[in-house]
Amino acid sequence: MFKQFVAACLAVLCLALPARSQDRSMIVLDGSGSMWGQIDGVAKITIARDTLRDVLAAVPEGNELGLMVYGHRRKGDCADIELAVPAGRGTAGAISDFAAGLKPKGKTPLSAAVKQAAEQMRYTEDKATVILVTDGLETCDADPCALGAMLEETGVDFTAHVVGFGLTAEEGAQVSCLAEETGGRYIEASNAATLGEALTQTVVAVAEPAPVPEAAPQPAPEPEPAITVNLKAHATLSEGGPAYDEKKLRWELTPVDANDKPVGRRAAETYNAAFEADVPAGRYLLFTRFGGVIRERIVELNRDALSEIVVNMDAGLLTLVPKRAADQEGADKAVQVKARNGDVEQAGYGESTFLMPAGDLSLLARHAAAEVTETVTLAAGQSLRHEMIVSTGVVLPHALYSEAGPAIEDNSVNFRYVPAEKPISGKRRQIGANYGSNRYNLPAGDYQVLARLGSVDVEGPLFTVHPNQLTEVTVNLDAGVLHVSAPGGYQIRLLTKDMMTGKERQINAQYGEEFQRVVPAGTYIVDVRYKIDKADVQQQVSVKAGTREEVTVE
Template sequence: MLKTVAASCLCLLLLAGAPTAQPAMLVLDASGSMWARLDDRPRIAVAQDALAEALGRWPAGRPLGLVAYGHRRAQDCADVELLVPPAAAPAAVIAAASGLIPRGRTPMAEALRQAAAALGTAGGSVILVSDGIETCHPDPCAVAQELARGNPRLVVHGIAFALGDPTGLAQLRCMAEATGGRAFTARDAAELTEALARAAAASAPGPRAAAPRAEPVPPPRLTVTLRLCEGCDPINGEARILLRRGDTLIATDGDPFGRFFDLPAGVYTVQAETPLFRRPPVLVTLEASGIGRAEIILDAGWLVADVRTEPSGHDVTDSVRLEWRPLAPLPEEQRGTAARPSGSAFLVPAGRHGLLARTGNAEAAAEAEVAAGETVVLRLPIRFGTLALRREGFGPAMPRVTITPENADTPVFDDRPEEEVAMIRLAPGTYAIAAEQEGREGNALAEIESEATVEITVSAAE
């Protein structure tokens, strides 16, 4: 019931902007930080799903376009691209956004300029979604103010997605206020979908702040910055920060974004750890006054799995089990906190790594070299088919099922599936299927081909 009401509210919000058919441009963050996990999924995947849901209710006839940044090159402030000019069909925006691979920096100001230019003198709405701070322009708020002076019909809405950095929040709020727009925060997929709907509905500029400026942020006692490489943008969300005084753990992570407050003068150690690796501690001395700073270079990059079936190339990344395999074992003191991290994107130390994809008894493996600050997409072709298995005549309880490859002794499946039709993935080949329940037995053979579904019914023998 609640889900139905929420969907209805989203639909009404989106339709509220329909009469004017004012064009809109979506600006989507595809910087490297979008690989950080949110609810055990990369932020970029969460954002893509939320975008598809929100745009599924986009008002018919209202033009929509897409600008993205950080999706082609690392450490390049010019990596801003108009992917979809303002047009009446949102399907093109959904398709373009789904293909983005985060790689680089966060040039929000330049992306805002290009989105405004795409709208032209007639103006319209710019909906900016970002998970980080501007890392290329010294004053994105001034850019928004300049655009507002040049076009009274331009409005910018900022959505802070999984963003805890107060500087980043202040930047988005300031850009919105300069153009009479609104600022939203979204901590998860549901809130992002709602924020997109509300931003779409607020199509007309409201009162504009005469001279907006980012609000001052209270100074911390210690600021810790994590970077994948020398010159890389700061990262957040994937690595923990451990602050110790002597052997005592004082604080973790910082509140927020690597900022630690209320620390007395003294000597501290700062260490960064990720699910897969950790870096040696850094010594920091805090004086009686002033701000201490520490920077840790993780010397790491992103390894992203792209698992596709053969021969058609259908993407099945989200429905397989993935394992990271370091080709050179890490020393004990450098190992991370998770032996088997989940997800399809892995923050790995620079070097050569392997990934293994599994579904049923089908496997695919591949290796890649990852440099610090780099995003490597590793293709893993996999071959499997699906057995659609029914069981009849075994009584009220489902029988135990074993599935064994032809000419083998060890089964690859041994379970009591409860579904009326059990969908079981298997590598191509011939399999013997046996079902047993309280003395009732049944057998069948199945030939599995890649990307095909075979329907088999195992009946209990009379």
Template sequence: MTGFSRGVVAAAVGLLWMTTLGQASERIIVILDSSGSMWGQIDGKPKQEIARQSLRSALQSTPADAEIGFMAFGHREKDSCQDIELIVPPATGTSGAITSAMDNLKFQGQTPLTDAVKQAAKALGSSANAPAKIVLITDGVESCKGDPCALGKQLKEGGAGPVVDIVGFGLDADEGRQVACLADATGGKYIQAADAQGLKQALAETVAAPAAAVSPPPAAEQKPVPEEEKTTAKPEETAPPAETAVVEPAVKEADFAPTVMLAQGGAPVSDDNSWQVYKALPDGSRGDLVASQHGAYTGTLPPGDYIVVAQLGEADAEQQLSLKAGETYKPVFVLDAGVLDIKAPGAFRVEIVGAQKDGQGNRKTFAASYGETLEATLPTGDYVVVASHSDGSTRELPASVKTGGKLELTVD
């Protein structure tokens, strides 16, 4: 075989490897702790709200070919250690589905984080070529008799298992050590996030960052080419000149400046609210999340059909819009909502539930917080405030939220 031929074969082998590697897309399952403690507040905002906003932001920066799934625990039952659900299986283009799933979670249950990671690992399976990762976001330690450290060793011994990254949101150093061993054993990392900015950065490093790539095979040993095999490429073998690239003109975008208010004709809200912009599917449902902002929205969007959701606290408003190139859009979103400001002296937990019970006698939880105070933005309607005390007693008080109003309530 001539030196020229050997070079062609080596290049082909390298190209084949790179192509195979490119086809092995990254697979991730994000697990969000949906236990009741996520209603605890950091800097005046519930942890669950901070977590959802931070994860929305991270999903916008994931590679297009990444297969991302979403799992939650503690979101359906208060006292069950089996309440674990893979809501969105790993696949490409799942940002919209994950965001929608997050928006419908109830944060109320236990923390079976060991079994959740075990189920996520099983769902990902094992592969020597496709990098796989689990990202666990939790504000608490195991509460269902699981052993995170033992699971870490089990996953490591199994071989070709996923890397587990853990983000401890608001955990202290001792609590962090109880879960960090799981990440360490699998080659992952434990990141402690104390506030919203810390959580956003942690998710940028875990969810948005690609998993470790699979190492290529060692290069073949290069042998010297004998003089008699050295050849000079013939003129016809010379590569043709590269074609001149054609630059397509940029598509002009639409200016987009929406506003949101509690009541028709009221003052615009530009603090603590959030925006999510989804591609609109032909059937009118939400597609992929394409933009997300907190506070006042400023920016542009490519021409097309979108579903835009404005959210403040537990209230939201949605519109489907068709944007044209070069035009300016200033839609107004009315939440039809009000504010409920609660003080419950001596209580260790305050909860706002719906006034109506379902067929099983349960009432939907709209907001909750550990401590004596709670302020929440809620859709107009009737509610019941439940204040729980350390002696096991509870006190309830009805509350009616009016559009654009603020109701201050004391539960003695």
């Protein structure tokens, strides 16, 4: 049963797209470890492979289709995303072959995978469609809802459809917004029996058009009915306010029983600013949603009379403008913003506009390790623009072997950033860290940089990070490189000797005949051990800062 459902979902999404050269679609397939889970005794990955093969065989030749897969190569890696087959015509065989070899094992970075798929199809320039097939929720600290809003805002004509592999209704609600934000469809496994049959019929109708019947005599025109629809509805943001002209409003009309509980299939549904329907007489649940704002009401409809209904969303439009400094021009796209009112939460990056329920809103802006929380009051029908300042700047670290150089230009140096002031315990909490001379975002404030390379671990200078500014800091490691060659040696140890006690302390050790290490400038003892019947050999060596010292011990 589930296999029929997935087949129908993929088919309708692939085949229902017009086969024009400028229309391109990308399937994003879940290859995470949970795909080994079973449905009716069959692994989900097996269902996916078989279904893809069957559905792709019926894809019209003019359709351009590609495949993006995630979580199939490495465990625990949120960057495990692969463009398996670029979008193009005649790719059905290549997609089927790649899917046949999938071995699920990793995480579920579904948001990053959908974003990469959109970028592969140049969604900011051309019309593009992404079909996400997933059996799990996002596991890589990303927000599918915010991604959907961003893709819709920046895309030319972008649509994302989401197919849920065995997700519960609660789980489905966490990913359905990706489709809803872009005007796409979310299809749940819970409706497999009836929805699968309906979608299969739709696919057959699209893939195999019925032959044109022979012309028949035209009957005499009948009188037009008195009404063509018996329901018209629109939404407002406040009582008595103007119609809310938002074409992505979600409308659903579902029959209800004597207890006003939904029964059966939806009688009508659409995305549009206004809603019209022609349905049998009876009681219905009218559902209206945009973003996280949902309104429901029971309506009584007559077959021969028009009911006109106004839905008050009791909401307002909130625009958050995050900045890293008060004098920064425009919003900063790297800053994440969130707004919450009760169970309704919206999130995005950079300047973001949300429809939120009227009332007191909790706001959050986050960048790097800094975050700011505020509270504002939003009235029904109000459009509120609000700036949030997250004071962060950028540090660019550098490392030198000595004051005279040379500089360390690769990414081998580990830089850590701690508060400049030490607490009474002497232990400071690390605020951030990175490798190499690369820019790193930090909250504005006073810091000290620590640097580690090889056996060298030093405290660098104090520095200050200013909001939305770049600060460069240089650390002198006061170190050099020691290379030891010991022909026939089994183990090479590097020791220091306490001048007061005469005790030796091991700095580092390495098995084999070669040893190389970055060490602080100073004098050391090289201790070589042999497997053969030969006594250990010790040799003193001095290392100068900024130089390479090579010694041979025999």
